[in-house]
Amino acid sequence: MRGSLEKVKLFLLAWTARIAIRALGEIRAILDRGHGHAHHALDDVIRLKEIMEDLGVFGRLNPHGSSFDKKVKVACGDGSHFLDLVLHDFLLAVRRGSKKIIQHFVALNGGALALSESLCTQEDEMFSPIRDDLVVLNHIRKALAIKQVNDVVLSIHWPCGVAELHHLSLLDQIEHLVAAKERLKSLAGQHGFPVDLKVVCEVHFARYDELTGRYVRKTYHVSATKWRAQKDEVVRRFTEANGGVASVVTETVVA
Numbered sequence: 001m002r003g004s005l006e007k008v009k010l011f012l013l014a015w016t017a018r019i020a021i022r023a024l025g026e027i028r029a030i031l032d033r034g035h036g037h038a039h040h041a042l043d044d045v046i047r048l049k050e051i052m053e054d055l056g057v058f059g060r061l062n063p064h065g066s067s068f069d070k071k072v073k074v075a076c077g078d079g080s081h082f083l084d085l086v087l088h089d090f091l092l093a094v095r096r097g098s099k100k101i102i103q104h105f106v107a108l109n110g111g112a113l114a115l116s117e118s119l120c121t122q123e124d125e126m127f128s129p130i131r132d133d134l135v136v137l138n139h140i141r142k143a144l145a146i147k148q149v150n151d152v153v154l155s156i157h158w159p160c161g162v163a164e165l166h167h168l169s170l171l172d173q174i175e176h177l178v179a180a181k182e183r184l185k186s187l188a189g190q191h192g193f194p195v196d197l198k199v200v201c202e203v204h205f206a207r208y209d210e211l212t213g214r215y216v217r218k219t220y221h222v223s224a225t226k227w228r229a230q231k232d233e234v235v236r237r238f239t240e241a242n243g244g245v246a247s248v249v250t251e252t253v254v255a
């Protein structure tokens with residue numbers, strides 16, 4: 001009797017898992033169709049990613065860091081990619097056996113780009129008179145207090161519609177991301193930010209694969225220290241590999 005009950009339980013579990021996996025697949029397919037624009041600068045971006053990985057600027061995420069389970073995450077609200085960010089974090093946390101996950105999103109246009117002071121103080125009729133950077137800082141501070149955590153993950157993504165609005169290359173995006181981290185870190189222990197504030201940077205890529213007709217999504221950790229040390233070398237190598245053109249303009253049109 002007990003054995004047959006266990007069999008029924010296992011059957012129900014497998015059945016539920018199958019429905020969940022199918023639903024996830026359908027969600028992914030809807031996200032893929034929702035995008036639907038050509039990526040003109042794709043080759044450049046792949047080349048740049050390789051250089052970044054080679055020089056240690058882009059690296060693997062650390063699923064054992066505290067910021068995986070307890071964090072405030074600043075991410076772009078782009079609906080084509082946001083769900084992937086959330087699912088990705090939860091799946092990695094579950095994989096490492098986390099029993100409790102605390103995360104709070106601050107999701108405005110551009111994600112961490114909105115925290116870059118130089119970007120938000122430009123003369124730009126679309127963004128004035130509201131200072132997005134101050135709004136984001138205030139929301140990070142509130143979210144840290146609400147969730148009682150000290151870790152912030154600053155995230156940007158490619159392709160990003162906001163980057164395009166500002167005519168930012170991927171290199172520009174990384175520079176603004178690192179500047180945002182340095183700015184936030186400098187506020188530790190001030191204006192209500194915790195003394196032991198920890199800030200981690202990430203970049204999320206969604207690359208359209210012509211062969212499969214699906215998006216390949218990947219998130220990298222971005223080392224601010226390595227970027228500061230290797231930025232000139234990144235630009236030099238990329239320029240050399242790219243026939244003398246230094247800028248990777250985000251040509252993709254994103255809804």
Ligand SMILES: [Zn+2]
Binds near residue numbers: 077110111159162163
């Ligand atoms: Zn975006």
